[in-house]
Amino acid sequence: MSERVLKSLQTLDEVRVAHQTRRLFGWAITMAGTLLLLNRFAASLAVAAVAEALQGGLVAALATAGGAFPILMAKRISERSTDALLGFGAGVMLAATAFSLLLPALAAATGLGLEKWGAAGITASGVALGALALLAADRVLPHQHAPTEGASGATTLGRVALFVAAITLHNIPEGLAIGVAFAQEGGGATVAGGIALQDIPEGLVVAAALAGAGVGRVPAFLVAAATGLAEPVAAVMGATLVVDLPALLPWALAFAAGAMLFVISHEIIPESHRRGHESLATGGLIAGFCLMMVLDTALA
Numbered sequence: 001m002s003e004r005v006l007k008s009l010q011t012l013d014e015v016r017v018a019h020q021t022r023r024l025f026g027w028a029i030t031m032a033g034t035l036l037l038l039n040r041f042a043a044s045l046a047v048a049a050v051a052e053a054l055q056g057g058l059v060a061a062l063a064t065a066g067g068a069f070p071i072l073m074a075k076r077i078s079e080r081s082t083d084a085l086l087g088f089g090a091g092v093m094l095a096a097t098a099f100s101l102l103l104p105a106l107a108a109a110t111g112l113g114l115e116k117w118g119a120a121g122i123t124a125s126g127v128a129l130g131a132l133a134l135l136a137a138d139r140v141l142p143h144q145h146a147p148t149e150g151a152s153g154a155t156t157l158g159r160v161a162l163f164v165a166a167i168t169l170h171n172i173p174e175g176l177a178i179g180v181a182f183a184q185e186g187g188g189a190t191v192a193g194g195i196a197l198q199d200i201p202e203g204l205v206v207a208a209a210l211a212g213a214g215v216g217r218v219p220a221f222l223v224a225a226a227t228g229l230a231e232p233v234a235a236v237m238g239a240t241l242v243v244d245l246p247a248l249l250p251w252a253l254a255f256a257a258g259a260m261l262f263v264i265s266h267e268i269i270p271e272s273h274r275r276g277h278e279s280l281a282t283g284g285l286i287a288g289f290c291l292m293m294v295l296d297t298a299l300a
Contacts, residue, residue: 053182056192057175057232064171064228067203068221071211079275082208085201086272087281090264091288092173096194097257097264099176099296102127104184107255112247121248126254127261134173136260160286168227173259174199175234180252182235183242185299194292199228 102123109119174195182188203224209222242252272281 050239053179053235056178057235060231061228063199064203065225067200068207068224071207083277084280084284087284088288089198090268091285092198092292095289095292100191101257109250123254126259130255130258131262171230175231176238177256179235179238183239
């Protein structure tokens with residue numbers, strides 16, 4: 001064997017060893033980071049507010065699964081019912097944004113010693129940041145609205161994957177809202193209950209859309225239920241952040257409000273109107289808003 005061949009083999013061995021070393025090093029860093037995150041997560045759950053936020057997020061996730069459950073029995077959910085339920089969910093989220101997030105954000109900012117104009121400025125800035133964050137995510141991450149009937153094969157699978165990604169993304173601000181609400185004095189249970197109410201029709205709509213795109217009933221139910229799992233994770237993140245940095249409370253409340261406003265205006269209302277049932281959707285929105293307003297004020 002020539003000297004050139006030997007050198008080439010030696011070089012290949014060195015490259016292979018270097019590649020394996022980098023891979024092992026990368027895995028070590030990943031495992032260390034994961035362990036640190038798990039340790040931080042376990043420590044966070046020792047804080048009452050974070051544990052309550054996790055429970056609230058799990059309730060919302062279960063509501064999503066409960067809303068999707070009828071797809072296992074019903075042959076088809078009518079478009080009129082779907083749009084009315086979407087409008088109802090939008091109304092619930094809108095009232096929760098106003099009464100459970102924006103008003104407490106103003107109060108929290110005032111509690112930091114700010115005057116009315118300063119409190120209003122912080123709240124408005126937080127709302128803008130929340131909306132801009134969702135807008136950026138909406139532009140950067142590939143997603144699609146509800147899949148249309150008639151798609152099949154790889155096209156269906158691609159649309160379903162993008163649709164599920166969109167729903168999961170838009171569940172994150174709801175989870176953040178739950179976590180931030182539990183981190184303040186009172187109000188967390190009301191926010192979690194309101195978002196859970198909204199998640200019931202959302203779970204049904206997601207499952208119905210997936211079934212209409214050709215996905216089987218059981219997979220449609222499981223996927224719709226899984227989209228709600230983003231909420232307890234985001235709830236813990238939101239509560240942990242505010243518990244560690246209490247001065248961020250007004251910003252966090254306003255940020256969650258802005259994110260939810262973006263979802264309502266950019267996704268839910270247009271989706272409820274696109275099939276020509278605007279009156280039903282608007283009636284559902286008003287009903288949902290009134291119900292959540294009563295829950296948020298009379299039961300507070």
